[in-house]
Amino acid sequence: MSAEKKLSYKASGVNRDIENETKEEIASALETNDARVLNKIGAFATLFDGHFPEYKHPVLVLKTEEPGTKQLLALQHDSVETVCEDLINHLVNDCIVMGARPLSIQDCIVCGKVEKPVVARMVNAFAAAAKNNECTLTGGETSWQPGTIPEGTYILTASIVGIVEKERIIDGSKIREGDAILALASSGVHTNGISLVRKIIEATPEIKNERINGKPFIEAVLTPHRAYYKALKGLFGKDGLVGLAHITGGGIKENLNRILPEGLGAQVDLGKIKVLPIFSVLKKYGELDDADMLRTFNMGVGIAAVVREGFADEAIAHIKKSGIDAYEIGIVGKGNKNVDFEGLLRRS
Incomplete structure (x- = not known):
């Protein structure tokens, strides 16, 4: 050599x-x-x-x-x-x-x-x-x-x-019938569904001309995944907080059911979810149906928290102090670890 x-x-x-x-x-x-x-x-x-x-x-x-x-x-x-x-x-x-x-x-x-x-x-x-x-x-x-x-x-x-x-430990084992389900707002698409977003951009590049809350579309997509530790840590150890689900791949349904005990299910009112504008833009350009979007994206819900019914107001007020919106979207009832949707998504 x-x-x-x-x-x-x-x-x-x-x-x-x-x-x-x-x-x-x-x-x-x-x-x-x-x-x-x-x-x-x-x-x-x-x-x-x-x-x-x-x-x-x-x-x-x-x-x-x-x-x-x-x-x-x-x-x-x-x-x-x-x-x-x-x-x-x-x-x-x-x-x-x-x-x-x-x-x-x-x-x-x-x-x-x-x-x-x-x-x-x-x-x-x-x-x-x-x-x-x-x-x-x-x-x-x-x-x-x-x-x-x-x-x-x-x-x-x-x-x-x-x-x-x-x-x-918060693992959902203490969840019971009548507990309230709260939504903690996401900051955008977070880190799930991006493969679909990329396909939409490829098929309809004009989507990049859209602005979301004053930001260029790409910048809005790349908004970082929201952190929830500071908003929630003050609730850790309180008897009223009994379940937390991080809404990632699979959406609300496939993540919330991961923490439900046997014999219980959840009913989520889609009309109460504050759908972020970016999801409306993606729906328009991708011609997506809501069922697929709900299984792909967080739709504006970054964390689902399960709390005792009488603790909901206190939990919401505490979370909002951190600058993160929180609100009630559903209730726990009898079931088989199922998460059922009712109503329709509403978009601004």
Whole structure:
């Protein structure tokens, strides 16, 4: 083999110097004042102090998540920060619906080529979103995979560890007949249904000329997934809050039924749902029927909370103090873990 064609790791597409320079650039984003983090960047794994004297019987809550095809749309429009916030908020929401406090997040960035500015933006955005959710980005992985992932493509995932007192776990087991179902407003499409949104854009590119609440259509689509921890944490431990469902893929029906006990069902009045304008635009251009939309999108409901009937007003008032709209959309009755819709969606 000639000197000109000599093989090396760098020649195969992986530049260790750039990788190391990138690690140095993102190191500041991983700095934390959290005393539970016992080591710093560069270690083989994160050491996290598991001593929780304020908990009688601590239970860890574990979850891994990814933002789906929204990451492709975001990167096409140089909206790196928004999709990173999407991922962290989605992840935290899945953790807190168990009544948990988020503790530590680790990210994974898989790419065909490490672009230092892009990766730095991603890690900084992950860290900022974690901080906003009162937890810590404690590390992660950046995997350079030439030949497997095309250059310019990034695949993002993240994992979380949360904690909850065993006696205060919110898993729906205490839900009973007559409980009220509340909607916590979403900020938009969040991270589900984006493949359909992309197909609508492809079929009717003129949709990009639409404005949603004063924002260009694409910007509205890329609005980050709403975070609900700060709005809900003050209700954790209260007897009146008995169930939380994060409305993601499958919509209201396929997520609310995940927390219903045997022998109970839910009735949701579609006419009470405050459908966000973006869904009306998607319906118009995609010629979508409501049944398919309800199974694909959140339709304006980011979290469904199940509360005791007499606790509904207090819960709504508490949530609204955080700036998130909340209102009643249904009731729990006898059934077989079914979620039944009544009425019709109303659009502004």
